[in-house]
Amino acid sequence: MKKSLEVDEKIFQDAVKFYGTILNLPPLASKIYSYLIFDFEKVGITFDEFVEVFSASKSSVSTSLNLLINSELIIDVNKMDERKRYFFANDDYKKIRFEKIVQKMQDELKLLDDLNQFRKIKDEDYDQKMEVYKSLLNKSIVNIQESLNKL
CATH class of the missing domain: 1.10.10.10 (Winged helix-like DNA-binding domain superfamily/Winged helix DNA-binding domain)
Structure with a gap:
């Protein structure tokens, strides 16, 4: 063969x-x-x-x-x-792969929120950087979901 x-x-x-x-x-x-x-x-x-x-x-x-x-x-x-x-x-794996990525980003956002709620120390610089990071995650989630809808 x-x-x-x-x-x-x-x-x-x-x-x-x-x-x-x-x-x-x-x-x-x-x-x-x-x-x-x-x-x-x-x-x-x-x-x-x-x-x-x-x-x-x-x-x-x-x-x-x-x-x-x-x-x-x-x-x-x-x-x-x-x-x-x-x-x-x-052929559906590309869609499945990115759905898993979105889920991981959503899980990370929840974890970050939980950690922030638990945190006792206030640090403005840290909070500001964390908000930028969470904004990046949220924008990425929206972008990927919009693209997935087109697949």
């Missing part, structure tokens, strides 16, 4: 490094995800192709695929006339 996708090695290596770092993925999971983003025609990639392309054990590939599915980075589909599962990059 040969690769079913045409992959540019330089772009692939850059993607592996980028997604491994930004999504905190182990090396094989990052390679699988990066490989799937080259599936522009959405034909899907089988488990066996991953094993062969990456010369990895079935166990390692299975573990990486499960991690990617649980992270909602990829989806799997069983075609009606076949037993094989086909894997695809999840």
Whole structure:
């Protein structure tokens, strides 16, 4: 079996490094995800192709695929006339990723408010900087949510 996708090695290596770092993925999971983003025609990639392309054990590939599915980075589909599962990059992941970022910023705002309520010491300089930071978080939340609505 040969690769079913045409992959540019330089772009692939850059993607592996980028997604491994930004999504905190182990090396094989990052390679699988990066490989799937080259599936522009959405034909899907089988488990066996991953094993062969990456010369990895079935166990390692299975573990990486499960991690990617649980992270909602990829989806799997069983075609009606076949037993094989086909894997695809999840097109909705960009939206899911930024929804998680918004939630983290909202959680941080709540934590900052709780800490400020608990704080006994008044420091005008600190309060002013904290207000600027909270304003930045709020503006970022609004900006991201507006963009998400367009997706």
